[in-house]
Amino acid sequence: MNDLLSVAEALARVLNRVEPLDAERVALTSASSRVSAEDVVSAVDVPPFRSSSMDGYAVRAADLPARLAIVDRAAAGRPSQAALTSGQAIEISTGAVVPDGADTVVPIERVEVDGDAVTIPEPVPTRDNIREPGGDVEAGSTLVSPGDVLTPARLGALAACGVASVLVHRVPHVTIVVTGTELRPPGVQLAPGQIYESNGVMLAAVMEEAGATVTRLAASEDTEDAHAASLEEALASDVVVTSGGVSVGPHDLVRRVQARLGVEEVFWGVAMRPGKPLAFGCRGRTLVFGLPGNPVSALVGALLFVRPALLALVGNPDPAPPFRPGILAAPIQPRPERDDFVRARVTWSDEGALVQPIVGQESHMIMHTSAATGLVWIPRGVGALEAGSRVRFLPL
Numbered sequence: 001m002n003d004l005l006s007v008a009e010a011l012a013r014v015l016n017r018v019e020p021l022d023a024e025r026v027a028l029t030s031a032s033s034r035v036s037a038e039d040v041v042s043a044v045d046v047p048p049f050r051s052s053s054m055d056g057y058a059v060r061a062a063d064l065p066a067r068l069a070i071v072d073r074a075a076a077g078r079p080s081q082a083a084l085t086s087g088q089a090i091e092i093s094t095g096a097v098v099p100d101g102a103d104t105v106v107p108i109e110r111v112e113v114d115g116d117a118v119t120i121p122e123p124v125p126t127r128d129n130i131r132e133p134g135g136d137v138e139a140g141s142t143l144v145s146p147g148d149v150l151t152p153a154r155l156g157a158l159a160a161c162g163v164a165s166v167l168v169h170r171v172p173h174v175t176i177v178v179t180g181t182e183l184r185p186p187g188v189q190l191a192p193g194q195i196y197e198s199n200g201v202m203l204a205a206v207m208e209e210a211g212a213t214v215t216r217l218a219a220s221e222d223t224e225d226a227h228a229a230s231l232e233e234a235l236a237s238d239v240v241v242t243s244g245g246v247s248v249g250p251h252d253l254v255r256r257v258q259a260r261l262g263v264e265e266v267f268w269g270v271a272m273r274p275g276k277p278l279a280f281g282c283r284g285r286t287l288v289f290g291l292p293g294n295p296v297s298a299l300v301g302a303l304l305f306v307r308p309a310l311l312a313l314v315g316n317p318d319p320a321p322p323f324r325p326g327i328l329a330a331p332i333q334p335r336p337e338r339d340d341f342v343r344a345r346v347t348w349s350d351e352g353a354l355v356q357p358i359v360g361q362e363s364h365m366i367m368h369t370s371a372a373t374g375l376v377w378i379p380r381g382v383g384a385l386e387a388g389s390r391v392r393f394l395p396l
Contacts, residue, residue, distance in 0.1 A: 004271035007304065007339055007377075010280070013266055014305050015319065017282050018312040021170040021238065028158055033151075033211055034168035035314040036144045042161040045134035050098040054129040057089040057111055057118055058102035061126040067119045074099060089118050098130055105129035137161060147317035169314040174212045175234035176203050179227060179244040179254060180293060183219040198366060199243040199298050203291070206302045210310040212239070222251040224260075231261055235286055238313065241306055244293030247277040254290050255279055263288050271338045271380065274363035275301045287313075294363035300341050300375065303394060323377060323392040326353040332389075334381040343372035346393065355393050372396055 005013070023037035052058065052074075059068060068089040074080035076095035084090055084101030092098070092105060103126050112119040137143070143157055144150070150158075150166065158166065183197035184190060197219050204214045215237065220230040222245065231254075234240040245254035246268070255265065258281060265281040268290075274297040279290030289306050291298040304321055311319035332342065344355040355376050360368030374393040378385065385391070 004269045010270045020315045038167040040143045046137040051131045054107045056107040058092045061104040172212045172238040172313045174207045174239040175215045175237040177242045181221045227257040240288045246290035295366040296363045326355040326393045328389045329356040340378040342376040346374040
C-alpha cells in the first residue's frame with residue numbers, strides 16, 4: 001500500500017466506473033426523491049385560465065369608485081355564465097374563473113356589501129388580483145430534466161401540469177457482507193472473545209438514506225469458503241459493500257476471495273484517516289466496496305465513496321459529498337501523509353458554522369462518533385491549523 005490514492009482521485013475512479021441504472025416508469029405518487037431520466041414538458045398552461053387570487057368581486061376598473069349591482073357568483077370549479085357589463089359586479093372566490101368583461105378583482109376586505117349591491121369606495125388598478133393563463137407555467141415549458149431529483153415541490157409542479165407518471169432511474173440494490181468470526185447479532189448472549197455486530201445496521205442506514213434497497217447477509221466467518229459463499233450471493237446485486245477483512249492480517253481474506261470470483265480491483269488504499277485500507281473493484285456492472293472493519297472507518301468510507309456511487313447510479317449529476325464551509329473552534333495538527341476526517345459538533349453563529357472536534361477520534365469509537373454532527377476534512381500538511389481557520393465539513 002505504498003501508492004495511496006488521494007481522496008479526490010479515489011472518488012474520481014469510483015465515479016468513472018458508474019453506469020447509471022436502467023430507467024423505469026413509475027406513478028407520480030411513487031416518485032418521491034427519485035431522479036428523472038427524461039425531459040418532462042407541460043402540455044397545459046398553469047393556470048389554464050384567468051383566475052382570481054382573492055375572495056372578492058370581479059368588476060370593471062373603469063367603473064370605480066361606484067355602487068354596483070351583484071349579478072352572479074363565481075366559485076372555484078363553478079364559473080359564472082354571465083358576461084359582466086358596466087355597473088355590475090360578480091362575487092368571486094379564490095381560484096375561480098374571472099368572468100368575461102371583468103378586468104380586475106377587488107378583495108372582499110375593501111368593499112361594503114348591502115344586499116344585492118356592493119360599494120367600492122376607491123379606484124382599483126386594471127388586472128389587480130388576477131392570475132393570467134400560463135403565469136406559473138406555459139404549455140411547452142420543461143418541468144424537469146434528466147438528473148433532477150423529484151423533490152416535493154417538483155412533484156407538485158408535475159401534478160399541477162397533469163403529469164401522472166415519470167421515467168426515473170431504477171433504485172439500486174445493495175448487499176452488505178460483514179465479516180468476522182467474532183461477530184454476533186445484538187441481543188444474543190456473547191461468549192468469550194465475541195462482540196456485537198454493528199456495522200451492518202449502520203451501513204444499511206447510510207445506503208437507505210441514499211435511496212437504495214438493502215439486503216444484509218449474516219456475518220461471514222473468516223474462512224475463504226464462507227466469504228466466497230456470501231460474496232457470490234452478494235454479487236448478483238448492483239452494489240456490494242463488505243466490512244472487514246481488507247487489511248493485511250492473516251484473516252483479511254476479502255480481496256483474495258473477490259479476485260477468485262472475478263472482481264477486478266480498481267484500487268486499494270486511500271491516503272486518509274480513518275479508513276486507509278479501503279478497496280474498490282467491479283465485476284461487470286456490479287460495484288464492489290471493501291470497507292475496513294473498524295466502525296468509524298466503515299462509516300467514513302461509506303459516506304465518502306459508497307453514497308456518491310449510489311447517487312451516480314440513479315443519474316444524480318452532482319453525487320460528490322456535499323462539504324460545506326466551516327470555522328474551526330479549536331486548533332488541529334494536520335498529518336503530513338494523510339487527510340484526516342475529524343468528527344465534530346457543529347454549531348451556528350453569525351459568522352457561519354463553528355466546528356468543535358469531539359473527544360475520542362479513534363476509529364473504533366462509534367459511541368463518541370454518534371455525538372458528532374459533522375465530519376471535518378483536514379487536508380494533509382504541516383503546521384497547525386489554528387482556531388478560526390476555515391475548513392470544510394460534511395453534515396452528519
